[in-house]
Amino acid sequence: MKEAPKGADCRVAFAETLIAxxxxxxxxxxxxxxxxxxxxxxxxxxxxPDRLVNVGIAEQNLVGVSAGLASAGKIPFACGASCxxxxxxxxxxxxxxxxxxxxVKLCGMSSGMxxxxxxxxxxxxxxxxxxxxxxxxxxxVPADPIETxxxxxxxxxxxxxxxxxxxxxxxxxxxxxxxxxxxxxxALLRAGRDVTIIAAGVTVGRxxxxxxxxxxxxxxxxxxxxxxxxxxxxxxxVEAASKGPIVTxxxxxxxxxxxxAVAEVVVTTHPVRMRFVGVPGVFAPTGSPEFLxxxxxxxxxxxxxxxxxxxxx
Amino acid sequence: xxxxxxxxxRARRIRRASLRMVHxxxxxxxxxxxxxxxxxxxxYFHVLQLDPDSPRDPNRDRFVLSKGHASAALYATLAxxxxxxxxxxxxxxxxxxxxxxxxxRNKVPGVEANTGPLGHGLPIAVxxxxxxKLDGAPWRTFVLTGDGELQEGSNWEAxxxxxxxxxxxxxxxxxxxxxxxxxxxxxxxxxxxxAERWQAFGWSVVEVDGHDVDALVAVLGDLPASxxxxxxxxxxxxxxxxxSFIEDRVEWHHRVPTDEELAAALVELEGEE
Numbered sequence: 268m269k270e271a272p273k274g275a276d277c278r279v280a281f282a283e284t285l286i287a288x289x290x291x292x293x294x295x296x297x298x299x300x301x302x303x304x305x306x307x308x309x310x311x312x313x314x315x316p317d318r319l320v321n322v323g324i325a326e327q328n329l330v331g332v333s334a335g336l337a338s339a340g341k342i343p344f345a346c347g348a349s350c351x352x353x354x355x356x357x358x359x360x361x362x363x364x365x366x367x368x369x370x371v372k373l374c375g376m377s378s379g380m381x382x383x384x385x386x387x388x389x390x391x392x393x394x395x396x397x398x399x400x401x402x403x404x405x406x407x408v409p410a411d412p413i414e415t416x417x418x419x420x421x422x423x424x425x426x427x428x429x430x431x432x433x434x435x436x437x438x439x440x441x442x443x444x445x446x447x448x449x450x451x452x453x454a455l456l457r458a459g460r461d462v463t464i465i466a467a468g469v470t471v472g473r474x475x476x477x478x479x480x481x482x483x484x485x486x487x488x489x490x491x492x493x494x495x496x497x498x499x500x501x502x503x504x505v506e507a508a509s510k511g512p513i514v515t516x517x518x519x520x521x522x523x524x525x526x527x528a529v530a531e532v533v534v535t536t537h538p539v540r541m542r543f544v545g546v547p548g549v550f551a552p553t554g555s556p557e558f559l560x561x562x563x564x565x566x567x568x569x570x571x572x573x574x575x576x577x578x579x580x
Numbered sequence: 581x582x583x584x585x586x587x588x589x590r591a592r593r594i595r596r597a598s599l600r601m602v603h604x605x606x607x608x609x610x611x612x613x614x615x616x617x618x619x620x621x622x623x624y625f626h627v628l629q630l631d632p633d634s635p636r637d638p639n640r641d642r643f644v645l646s647k648g649h650a651s652a653a654l655y656a657t658l659a660x661x662x663x664x665x666x667x668x669x670x671x672x673x674x675x676x677x678x679x680x681x682x683x684x685r686n687k688v689p690g691v692e693a694n695t696g697p698l699g700h701g702l703p704i705a706v707x708x709x710x711x712x713k714l715d716g717a718p719w720r721t722f723v724l725t726g727d728g729e730l731q732e733g734s735n736w737e738a739x740x741x742x743x744x745x746x747x748x749x750x751x752x753x754x755x756x757x758x759x760x761x762x763x764x765x766x767x768x769x770x771x772x773x774x775a776e777r778w779q780a781f782g783w784s785v786v787e788v789d790g791h792d793v794d795a796l797v798a799v800l801g802d803l804p805a806s807x808x809x810x811x812x813x814x815x816x817x818x819x820x821x822x823x824s825f826i827e828d829r830v831e832w833h834h835r836v837p838t839d840e841e842l843a844a845a846l847v848e849l850e851g852e853e
Contacts, residue, residue, distance in 0.1 A: 296714070317714060318714065320710055320745075322706075322737070322741045323737070323740065323741060323744070325734075325737035325738075325740070325741065327699070327703065327733070327734035327737055328703045328706070328734060328737035328738045328741055330703075331700055331702075331703025331704045331706070331707065331734065331738065332703050332704070332706050332707035332710065332738070332741065333707060334693075334703075334704050334707055335693075335703070335704040335705060335706060335707020335708040335709075335710070335711065336707040336708070336710060336711045337707070338642075338685075338692065338693070338704070338707070338708060338711075339638075339642075339707075339708050339711030339712065339715075340638065340711065341711050341714070343707075358697055358700075359700065359703070359734075362694055362696070362697055362700060363693075363694070363700055363703075363704060366684075366694050367685060367686070367693065367694040368686055
C-alpha cells in the first residue's frame, strides 16, 4: 500500500503562527538566507518589512547575525533549508547559539528527504545526529500542522536556543485537538500492550497506519510521538520499554538520530529488543520524497514487519 | 596631552598583565595580546560608552573580540576598566576558572561574545548592529578581528551583509600585525590589497598606526567615517609590540615566556607608577 501524497504542508502553520506571535511581540524577527519562499515568509515580510532580515545566501552569517540579534534582546527565527542551516553552519550553531546560550530559534525547513529528486546534497538526513549532541540545544520535530503551531509557540516562549526541524512534505493530522504540547514530553497517540512504535515528524502518520495493520494481525501496538528529541522524555521511553519491544521510525539515517537517542535510554534503563526503521546509512538514489520513503522501507508495511518480528520471535 | 598619556599607561598595564597571565598559565597567545593592547586601551578608556557596574545595560556600546585567543589582553583590559578585580586574573586558565582560554559571555562580566573559532565575531556584531538599527537605538558596535582571521569566509559574508544593511553604527578594527600562526599572512594566503578589498565591499576604510594612541583616539572618536556605511579601521600593528625579543617574531604566536624572559619583558614594559 503506497501512502497517498495528501495532507498539509506544515510551513503554512509555521508562518501563520510566527505572524500571530510577531503581532504581539515586537522582539520577534525573522532572519533568512534568501529563503523567503521556501520558508513561506513572504506574508511575514509584507506585514513586518523591517523585521525580516535577509542576509543573502550565507548560512554561517545567518546564524551569527541571529546570535547578535538575540544578544540585544530580539527573538530571531533563523530560517533556511535544514541541510544548509545545520550542515554549513554547524560550528555557529554550536558556538554562537548553544555554547553562548543565545535565544535563537533555528528553523530547518524541508528537512529529511523532502527535496526528493534534488538529491543527497539537499537531503537533511543527518541533522538530528548533528544537533542532538550539542549541549543546551533543544531539538523539536513537529509531526503535523497542529503540533507545528504549538511547537513554534513553545519555542518562542522558552528562553534558549531551539532547533525546529520542519518539513514541506504533506502530512496527515495525527495530533488530537485537546492534547497539550510541552517541550520534552512525548505524546502517546495510541495505547498498546505488545510493542511500542516511536516516531517523529513525517513518520508519525505512517506509524499510526502501521498500528492499524498490526491490529488486524492481532498485535496491540502503541504509538508514541517523540517530537522533542532533546531533552528526551526518559520516563516515557522507560515506560514503553517496561511493556515490551520498541520500533523506532525516522526520516533520517538510523545512525545517530531518533532511534539512537531512544536506544541510549533503553540500554541504560530497561533493555529490550529494538528495530530501527529509517535510512540505512547510505545516500539516497534519485526519486520523489514519497518514493524514497518507500524505497528505504519507511512505510507502514515495513514498520509492521519490524514490529511482528520483535513480537513473534 | 594628559588623556593620551593616561591611555598609553593603561596599554602598558594591559601588556604587563597579559604576559604575567600567560606565564602563570603556561599557555596563551602573547604575540596577539601585545599587538592589540593599545587598541583595547583606547576603546575601553576613550571610546566605548559603558558602565562596569552595569555590564548588561541595554544601551551600552558593544565590543566583540573576534580574535578570541587574545583573551589575556581582553581580561586584563576588563579588570583595568573595573569589571572585576585584578586579582581574578590570577585564575587565567586554571581548573574551573571563569577565565577560560577563550572568553565566555555567560561567565565573565563585560564579555559580549563567545569567540575563539575565527570568523565568528563579525557576523555576531552585524546582528548586534542590526538590532540597534531596528530599535533606533544610539549604541554602537565595535569588533576587533585578527588579520589572518580574514581568511575565514564567514567574515566576507558578514562584510557584504553589513554594507547592504547600511550599518554605519558598526566599526571593525583589523589588528594588522601581518603574522599568523605559521608565517606572514602574505606568504600564507595574502590579504593585500586589504583596504581596497573592504572598500570594494562597500565599507569606508581608514588606515592608522595601531600603536599611536593619539591617532587611534582621533579615528575612533570620529565615526562613522562616512554616513550610511560601516567603517573598517585597518590598524597597522606589530605582533608582540612592546617587548623587543617578542616583537614581529612568528614563534611568539603562542610561545610561553620563561621566568627570565618574563622578567626581561617586564623591565622593558616599566610603567609610570
